[in-house]
Amino acid sequence: MTFSEREPFETWCERRRALVEHFLDQILPAAEAEPQRLHEAMRYAVLGGGKRIRPLLVFASGEGFDAPIETLLPVAAAVELIHVYSLVHDDLPAMDDDALRHGRPTVHVAFDEATALLTGDALQTLAFQLLATPLPGLSPDRQLGLLRGLARAAGSHGMAGGQALDLAATGRKIPLEALQTLHRCKTGALIRYAVLAGAYCDDPESRAYAALERGANALGLLFQITDDILDATADSATLGKTAGKDERHAKATYVTLLGLEGAIEAAQRTLEETLGALEPVGARAERLRELARFVANRRR
Amino acid sequence: MTFSEREPFETWCERRRALVEHFLDQILPAAEAEPQRLHEAMRYAVLGGGKRIRPLLVFASGEGFDAPIETLLPVAAAVELIHVYSLVHDDLPAMDDDALRHGRPTVHVAFDEATALLTGDALQTLAFQLLATPLPGLSPDRQLGLLRGLARAAGSHGMAGGQALDLAATGRKIPLEALQTLHRCKTGALIRYAVLAGAYCDDPESRAYAALERGANALGLLFQITDDILDATADSATLGKTAGKDERHAKATYVTLLGLEGAIEAAQRTLEETLGALEPVGARAERLRELARFVANRRR
Incomplete structure (x- = not known):
C-alpha cells in the first residue's frame, strides 16, 4: 500500500477511514x-458510525514517522474497538442512560441491556486479541510494549478511571484542575495513546517523542473542550447523539465552569498549545497539526 | 522459589492460593x-474470596512441565482477573441479578451498578496489562501467544459468547448437545486455557499437549456438571452464593436435563474421561489428576 504524501487532508481522512472501516468489518x-445476537450487536456497535478520530491520530502520527500502513491499521482498529466498547457501556442505563449514538439507537436499546454489556466486554477482548496478533515490521517485544500502553490507557488509571471520576463529579461543583484530571483520564489517555502508538511503531526512542507526548496531551484536552462546547451548542441531529445532556445530568464541563465564551477561548488557546508543542517535530507532525485544527473546528 | 514435588495436595493448594492472593494484592x-471508589471495588471483587480453581490449574499443569513459579504466577493471576471480571458483570441486574458472592454482597450491591460495570471493565484490562508485562523465562513471541490464547478464551467465541448463549437458552428447553456447546464456551474455554497456558510456559510443541487439551476439555465439562449439581443440592451458606437459582431462572442445566441422579453419573463418567485423557501425559499430570478429583468431589 502506498499513499501520496501530498494528498489533501479531506482525501487523506476519507481513505484512512475507509481502510479502518474495511479492516474492522473483516476482523469482527x-x-x-x-x-448471533452478540455478534450482530458487536458489528452494530462498531460499524457504520463514528468519526474515527483515534484511528486517524494513529495514522497521522505513524505515517509521519514512516511506519507502514499495514502495521498501523491493526493498532488503529484496536484503539477504536476500545473506544467503542467504552461508548456501549457508558450509554447503559446504569451509566449515562443514553438512547442515541451515531444517529441510531444505542446498543442496549436496539438489542437489550445484557447484550450491550457483553458486547462491550467482547469488544474490549477483541482489541487485545487483535494487538496480540503478530504485526508486520514490529518485533514481538515492541508489540508487547504497544499492548501494555493500550491497557494502561484503557484501565483504572486511564479511560475507565476517568469514567469513575466523572461519575463521582456528576451533580457536584468541581474545580477546573479536577476537571482536567478527569479528562486527562477519560478521553485524554486514549487520544494520547493513539498519537504515541503511531510513532512507537517506528521508533519510540526518537527525539521527537517527548514533543509528541506534549502535543498529544494538549490535543486530548482540545478534544474534550470542543466536545463540551458541542454538547451545549449543537442539536442532537447534527451530533448524532443526545445534545445538551451535560446540563441535564448536571455534569461539570468546560462550558459550565468557564461559560461558553470562556470555553471557546480555552479551545483556541489549547489549539495553539497543541501546535506549539508539536513544533519541534517539524514536518513529520504536519498531519497531526491538520487533525488538531480539524478537531478544533469540528461541528459534530 | 522452590517447592517440594512431594507436598500433599492440600498443602500444595494452600501454598499456591496464598501466592496468588499475595500477587493479586500487589498488582491491584x-x-x-x-x-478510590473504583479501586476499592476492584480490590473487593478480587481479594478475599474464591476457590482460585483456575490459578491452581495453571500451576498444576505448568509445574508438571517444569515451568518456573515466577512465570506461572502472572499467568495464573491474569486468568483469575478475567474470571472475576466475568462474575462481577454476570451478577449485575441486567444479567443474573445476584446479591451474594463468596458469602458477601456482590459488587453492585456493596457499591453501585455503575461502579460494578467499570470494575469488571478495568479488571479485564488489568488482566491483559499483566500478561503484556515481560515474563521471566518466556520469549516475547511466546508471550504474545499466551495473550492471544487468553483473549480467545475470554471473547465472543469463548467465555463472553457462552454467556450470550446462556442468556438465549434461559427459560427455553435446549438439547444436551446445545448445553455442552454453551458450557464449552462459558466455563470451559477459560478452564481449558488455564490448563494449556501452564504447559505452554514450558513447551507448546510437546507431545503431551494434545492429551492435555483433551483432558482440559473434559475437566471443563466436569467443573460445570458439579456446579449444576451443587446449585441444586447445596445451600447458599455453604456455596457462598445464591443456591437454587438455576431452577428459579429456568436455566437449562445438567440437573434439569438429566435429573440429579443422571447428573451425578455424568460427573463420575466425566471424571473418568478426564483421567483417561491425561493418561499419556504420565507423571507430569499428577497434580492435574488430583485437581480433577478435587473438582469432582467439591462441596462448594
Whole structure:
C-alpha cells in the first residue's frame, strides 16, 4: 500500500477511514456465527458510525514517522474497538442512560441491556486479541510494549478511571484542575495513546517523542473542550447523539465552569498549545497539526 | 522459589492460593489511589474470596512441565482477573441479578451498578496489562501467544459468547448437545486455557499437549456438571452464593436435563474421561489428576 504524501487532508481522512472501516468489518465475527445476537450487536456497535478520530491520530502520527500502513491499521482498529466498547457501556442505563449514538439507537436499546454489556466486554477482548496478533515490521517485544500502553490507557488509571471520576463529579461543583484530571483520564489517555502508538511503531526512542507526548496531551484536552462546547451548542441531529445532556445530568464541563465564551477561548488557546508543542517535530507532525485544527473546528 | 514435588495436595493448594492472593494484592491498584471508589471495588471483587480453581490449574499443569513459579504466577493471576471480571458483570441486574458472592454482597450491591460495570471493565484490562508485562523465562513471541490464547478464551467465541448463549437458552428447553456447546464456551474455554497456558510456559510443541487439551476439555465439562449439581443440592451458606437459582431462572442445566441422579453419573463418567485423557501425559499430570478429583468431589 502506498499513499501520496501530498494528498489533501479531506482525501487523506476519507481513505484512512475507509481502510479502518474495511479492516474492522473483516476482523469482527460474522453476524451469522453463533452467538448471533452478540455478534450482530458487536458489528452494530462498531460499524457504520463514528468519526474515527483515534484511528486517524494513529495514522497521522505513524505515517509521519514512516511506519507502514499495514502495521498501523491493526493498532488503529484496536484503539477504536476500545473506544467503542467504552461508548456501549457508558450509554447503559446504569451509566449515562443514553438512547442515541451515531444517529441510531444505542446498543442496549436496539438489542437489550445484557447484550450491550457483553458486547462491550467482547469488544474490549477483541482489541487485545487483535494487538496480540503478530504485526508486520514490529518485533514481538515492541508489540508487547504497544499492548501494555493500550491497557494502561484503557484501565483504572486511564479511560475507565476517568469514567469513575466523572461519575463521582456528576451533580457536584468541581474545580477546573479536577476537571482536567478527569479528562486527562477519560478521553485524554486514549487520544494520547493513539498519537504515541503511531510513532512507537517506528521508533519510540526518537527525539521527537517527548514533543509528541506534549502535543498529544494538549490535543486530548482540545478534544474534550470542543466536545463540551458541542454538547451545549449543537442539536442532537447534527451530533448524532443526545445534545445538551451535560446540563441535564448536571455534569461539570468546560462550558459550565468557564461559560461558553470562556470555553471557546480555552479551545483556541489549547489549539495553539497543541501546535506549539508539536513544533519541534517539524514536518513529520504536519498531519497531526491538520487533525488538531480539524478537531478544533469540528461541528459534530 | 522452590517447592517440594512431594507436598500433599492440600498443602500444595494452600501454598499456591496464598501466592496468588499475595500477587493479586500487589498488582491491584491501592485503595487509596484515585479513583478510590473504583479501586476499592476492584480490590473487593478480587481479594478475599474464591476457590482460585483456575490459578491452581495453571500451576498444576505448568509445574508438571517444569515451568518456573515466577512465570506461572502472572499467568495464573491474569486468568483469575478475567474470571472475576466475568462474575462481577454476570451478577449485575441486567444479567443474573445476584446479591451474594463468596458469602458477601456482590459488587453492585456493596457499591453501585455503575461502579460494578467499570470494575469488571478495568479488571479485564488489568488482566491483559499483566500478561503484556515481560515474563521471566518466556520469549516475547511466546508471550504474545499466551495473550492471544487468553483473549480467545475470554471473547465472543469463548467465555463472553457462552454467556450470550446462556442468556438465549434461559427459560427455553435446549438439547444436551446445545448445553455442552454453551458450557464449552462459558466455563470451559477459560478452564481449558488455564490448563494449556501452564504447559505452554514450558513447551507448546510437546507431545503431551494434545492429551492435555483433551483432558482440559473434559475437566471443563466436569467443573460445570458439579456446579449444576451443587446449585441444586447445596445451600447458599455453604456455596457462598445464591443456591437454587438455576431452577428459579429456568436455566437449562445438567440437573434439569438429566435429573440429579443422571447428573451425578455424568460427573463420575466425566471424571473418568478426564483421567483417561491425561493418561499419556504420565507423571507430569499428577497434580492435574488430583485437581480433577478435587473438582469432582467439591462441596462448594
